[in-house]
Amino acid sequence: MTRTDYLTQLETYLHKLPEADRIEAMDYFKELFDDAGPEGEEELIASLGTPKEAAHDILSDLLDKKVNEAPAQKNDRQLLHIALLALLAAPIGIPVGIAMILTIIGLLIAAVSVILAFFTVSVTGILLGGLFIVESFSVLVEAKSAFILIFGAGLLAIGASSLVLLGISYVARFFGLLVVRLVQWILKKGKRGDRHA
Known part of the structure; x- marks a missing residue:
């Protein structure tokens, strides 16, 4: 699997996330691949797991972050949406x-x-x-x-x-x-x- 394939599959798993969170996650993974370089792509992909597992980790972390946000910043509907997405992405x-x-x-x-x-x-x-x-x-x-x-x-x-x-x-x-x-x-x-x- 190449960097492009990995990022494309990851983005399909994250496509229902709020746009700001999706862009932040994708930028993070692009930076990881940039830091690894073309020769370290396979090793990085092996350490990250499948795109579905990576999406599950992202959604779980995002859910934890949103639950622990200040009550004024919370959006209950968005929180429930992220929780269900995290559950569906779970391996x-x-x-x-x-x-x-x-x-x-x-x-x-x-x-x-x-x-x-x-x-x-x-x-x-x-x-x-x-x-x-x-x-x-x-x-x-x-x-x-x-x-x-x-x-x-x-x-x-x-x-x-x-x-x-x-x-x-x-x-x-x-x-x-x-x-x-x-x-x-x-x-x-x-x-x-x-x-x-």
């Missing part, structure tokens, strides 16, 4: 890889279900609270205490439902981090397994 057996991907898909389905349930409950609570407030005016003439009770229940329903609606973002962030941590754990376990083999 693991096909059945194990399929099982891990299905586990992650199951977690994502569970997360979406929980988020939809919270959203449905909160929207229903807000609508019922509004209905209670409107209906409370129909009993205002007959009994002021009933008006206060129903009006208060409406305000309580709207307030509690609004808090649940705010909690949805935290639940989504929790499930996203759970998936990222799971992928990190799998990748670290795979690296340990490679060392002992």
Whole structure:
């Protein structure tokens, strides 16, 4: 395999990375090949492993770097994307890889279900609270205490439902981090397994 073949294959494995990260990784590998020179290419390729293994290492390192970034700089969607790319680039057996991907898909389905349930409950609570407030005016003439009770229940329903609606973002962030941590754990376990083999 030549330098050009290696870099071309590596770039195909990294093509879904954010452009800045991909360019940085490719520049690093080009510098490695420049330093090795034409006579040291084969030795460098042997030490780097296959392009897929190199891509896996790049994605794992990038995932670790992104997870440890300051919270203001983090992009949760990009972090999840990099985690899944790192998992797909991992040199693991096909059945194990399929099982891990299905586990992650199951977690994502569970997360979406929980988020939809919270959203449905909160929207229903807000609508019922509004209905209670409107209906409370129909009993205002007959009994002021009933008006206060129903009006208060409406305000309580709207307030509690609004808090649940705010909690949805935290639940989504929790499930996203759970998936990222799971992928990190799998990748670290795979690296340990490679060392002992």
